[in-house]
Amino acid sequence: MPTMMNNDMVILENESVTLPKGFNAGGVHCGLKKNGKLDLGYIVSEVPATAAGVYTTNIFQAAPLLVTQESISKEKKIQAIIVNSGNANSCTGDQGLKDAYEMQKQFAAELGIKEHYVAVTSTGVIGEKMPMDKVISGIKQILKEENEAESKFQAAILTTDLAPKNIGVQIKVDGKIISIGGAAKGSGMIHPNMATMLGFVTTDANIEQESLLAALKEVTNQTFNMITVDGDTSTNDMVLVMANGMAGNNTLTVDHPEWNIFLNGLKLVCQELAKKIAKDGEGATKLIEVQVNSASCQSDAGAVGKSIISSNLVKTAIYGTDPNWGRIVTAIGYSGVPVEPNLVKVSIGSFVVFEDGLPCPINEEEVKQYLEQDTIQIFVELNQGNYSAAAWGCDLTYDYIKINASYRS
Incomplete structure (x- = not known):
């Protein structure tokens, strides 16, 4: 059942990154994790989306983070995210960087979009080379219709998590319904300072990139950066936001008269994801x-x-x-x-x-x-x-x- 916060916001507990218009998600097992567990996921927007990200402060940033930051810097847009669990592709040198670029290239080819429109994220064991034969095989299978389900995406990004973490919110701006959906993984290596995790937020809002980045940074400091499980800050973690503009509202900026409605919606999504991560801390009971x-x-x-x-x-x-x-x-x-x-x-x-x-x-x-x-x-x-x-x-x-x-x- 949806929860009505006030006249401006509705919380949808069972929704996730496909709640906003124009987004699809899914996942497959490609062999990075044992026992057939899903380990390769994706999010795709029908159109290029304004993008913003915040990244781990650990000096040893993993190869996927470097590729993703470079990609967003080119046009301030992405259209897809490819994410694997079971292998962090961190501390893997030049080969790790080549592998992250290859994941980007292969998924872009499957989608028929520009390579820099694909963000790459990874989570798992540090220091092991990515088995690219398995990953590429998975990418070639991932877009099949039977793999299209946000629940499969949520399962594919988990490591030691006991439960998926997702939330959806709908707000009204300029008389238009705007949806914001989120999914995250995180259970161990969680500590305030760009909370160590992977977080994915989608919205169909039409929003200026500079304002979106400012909003994400502000909200991150109040939510993801205010959780801890064990005091460890990982090498791989990031939060990405994609805004594809398909809600049809007037362009949101920090000067828009209803800016705070959007900001509060984004904050609520990130806060709920942060709390779910803290609650699901490794071995936690409370x-x-x-x-x-x-x-x-x-x-x-x-x-x-x-x-x-x-x-x-x-x-x-x-x-x-x-x-x-x-x-x-x-x-x-x-x-x-x-x-x-x-x-x-x-x-x-x-x-x-x-x-x-x-x-x-x-x-x-x-x-x-x-x-x-x-x-x-x-x-x-x-x-x-x-x-x-x-x-x-x-x-x-x-x-x-x-x-x-x-x-x-």
């Missing part, structure tokens, strides 16, 4: 949401939230249903934000655990019962200003170690 209020500036609010959500001690306490508020206060203290300790108030759910520089009396059993839920909220009031930020993460469990100890096996 989603943790930290809400920081009354900070002196936006960056301070974000820094405190990230510090708490990144603390392994906080994460393990949540896993163990231990209301150890001291770990939360400690994370605030080393966040680098100059807070006044006697002004800080900390709550776990509805339970105030720290205020005026002192612990508050609590019923530990009641708090432990709250911590047994699958979504845990931590609230921090800094009482130093009017700025707020939210951050998301997950608990840290024994299974995280098991998964990553045998990742390549």
